[in-house]
Amino acid sequence: MAGVNESNSDSVVGSDVLSLESIRESLIxxxxxxxxxxxxxxxxxxxxxxxEDSGNSSxxxxxxxxxxxxxxxxxxxxxxPEENPFFLDNIPHPVxxxxxxxxxLHPKALFVNINKRIWDVYFKELxxxxxxxxxxxxxxxxxxxxxxxxxxLSRRIHxxxxxxxxxxxxxxxxxxxxxxxxxxxxxxxLLTFEKVEEMVKKRVQKKAETFGQEVKxxxxxxxxxxxxxYKVDPLVVSRIYGEWLIPLTKLVEVEYLLRRLD
Amino acid sequence: MAGVNESNSDSVVGSDVLSLESIRESLIxxxxxxxxxxxxxxxxxxxxxxxEDSGNSSxxxxxxxxxxxxxxxxxxxxxxPEENPFFLDNIPHPVxxxxxxxxxLHPKALFVNINKRIWDVYFKELxxxxxxxxxxxxxxxxxxxxxxxxxxLSRRIHxxxxxxxxxxxxxxxxxxxxxxxxxxxxxxxLLTFEKVEEMVKKRVQKKAETFGQEVKxxxxxxxxxxxxxYKVDPLVVSRIYGEWLIPLTKLVEVEYLLRRLD
Numbered sequence: 086m087a088g089v090n091e092s093n094s095d096s097v098v099g100s101d102v103l104s105l106e107s108i109r110e111s112l113i114x115x116x117x118x119x120x121x122x123x124x125x126x127x128x129x130x131x132x133x134x135x136x137e138d139s140g141n142s143s144x145x146x147x148x149x150x151x152x153x154x155x156x157x158x159x160x161x162x163x164x165x166p167e168e169n170p171f172f173l174d175n176i177p178h179p180v181x182x183x184x185x186x187x188x189x190l191h192p193k194a195l196f197v198n199i200n201k202r203i204w205d206v207y208f209k210e211l212x213x214x215x216x217x218x219x220x221x222x223x224x225x226x227x228x229x230x231x232x233x234x235x236x237x238l239s240r241r242i243h244x245x246x247x248x249x250x251x252x253x254x255x256x257x258x259x260x261x262x263x264x265x266x267x268x269x270x271x272x273x274x275l276l277t278f279e280k281v282e283e284m285v286k287k288r289v290q291k292k293a294e295t296f297g298q299e300v301k302x303x304x305x306x307x308x309x310x311x312x313x314x315y316k317v318d319p320l321v322v323s324r325i326y327g328e329w330l331i332p333l334t335k336l337v338e339v340e341y342l343l344r345r346l347d
Numbered sequence: 348m349a350g351v352n353e354s355n356s357d358s359v360v361g362s363d364v365l366s367l368e369s370i371r372e373s374l375i376x377x378x379x380x381x382x383x384x385x386x387x388x389x390x391x392x393x394x395x396x397x398x399e400d401s402g403n404s405s406x407x408x409x410x411x412x413x414x415x416x417x418x419x420x421x422x423x424x425x426x427x428p429e430e431n432p433f434f435l436d437n438i439p440h441p442v443x444x445x446x447x448x449x450x451x452l453h454p455k456a457l458f459v460n461i462n463k464r465i466w467d468v469y470f471k472e473l474x475x476x477x478x479x480x481x482x483x484x485x486x487x488x489x490x491x492x493x494x495x496x497x498x499x500l501s502r503r504i505h506x507x508x509x510x511x512x513x514x515x516x517x518x519x520x521x522x523x524x525x526x527x528x529x530x531x532x533x534x535x536x537l538l539t540f541e542k543v544e545e546m547v548k549k550r551v552q553k554k555a556e557t558f559g560q561e562v563k564x565x566x567x568x569x570x571x572x573x574x575x576x577y578k579v580d581p582l583v584v585s586r587i588y589g590e591w592l593i594p595l596t597k598l599v600e601v602e603y604l605l606r607r608l609d
Contacts, residue, residue: 160487181407222447225424288563288564298551
């Protein structure tokens, strides 16, 4: 049969060759997933009662995400080094045969996980930017939408490990002194390319405009652009990338590199 | 606090007023969700080993969906009459307080559920139309994507219950004779508006073009349209609506109406 084991073009870990080009392609494709997930979540108001801590017991959303992660681990999700759980300390053994992913990351740096921070940032800072305030009681659908956003954001941010690995391999001599000196600031400087970041921010803004528009049967291109309504404000999506996603990705890169020579 | 219990504009069951207009709006919004979910699934090849029956034991995908549905029931998903499970015969009691959804559907017709058929149609007929053949081993992500598609399609198709209810309420005298005679064909005729169906097919084609395009930083509107590449073939999406989603929705409408006078 044709196509068996053909590599998944969206996945860098599907191929043995780790290249900046394949990582870049995946990050660009992941932008679509992130924008889709934000648009989907914006159908529901904030619904804070679903995720706010209520003293000792965990919130509905936390319960839901914990249980889903356990279940996803059982079908092998976390065998994939692109995926990082929010809550699982011990990942249960998969009950189905799993795919053997090639080892591309440095074993001692592989386990960098900033999902606790991503969880807090998402609920406290990002969510109020792109959903209406209020409560419609529709918590099960809201929690499912939050999970989709959280997993898409986490995947993107932890891709920093692959970015760091390939940058390190390309020029170890540039990184080694800063790693040995644990010089976080120097590492951050080596990893920052402002022009690229500006391009990403512009592109995701365009994606939010394109994917979040009202599509009609008959196009009405005559109407002025300023009147256009979007499901999620494109400038907010650009800001989410510029103020949170890109800096958190670089944080993962730095954390990974600090362990790269261990 | 402002906005508490404000109604969710995407949900007909969020308001006591059931109108064809609000149902229409929801169905149009659901098109976006469906197109997003097909585009997301198209990242992975068919991966048939994940969902094919292997004798006695259930497939990875079936295991996954069964367990997720059980978990979603525990957070109250199926209290919402818009949601219908694929596998749950007995819906477990929610462990969190649930939202009280207004009763809009006829109690004896409420439980129409054609998810078994939707499952078969999805895996045997639809999936091969819009994903590449082959196997990349990435089953956990594939199963999560299949679940998103299945739930979006099921929600859309079972919206037929609301469509049927509002149409019946608007003109019970038109429907009652056919219902009493169990005249499926006459009911199907009453429920068919070819012009509307053609418009829906055109609109979802346009949505697949819009949401499945490659968005670049600098727009290249100069390129000829014929060269455009889409993540999912827009004509396939139109066909999925015309040949499966719309007929299955009408099937739900008929099944619902047949029980409407019980």
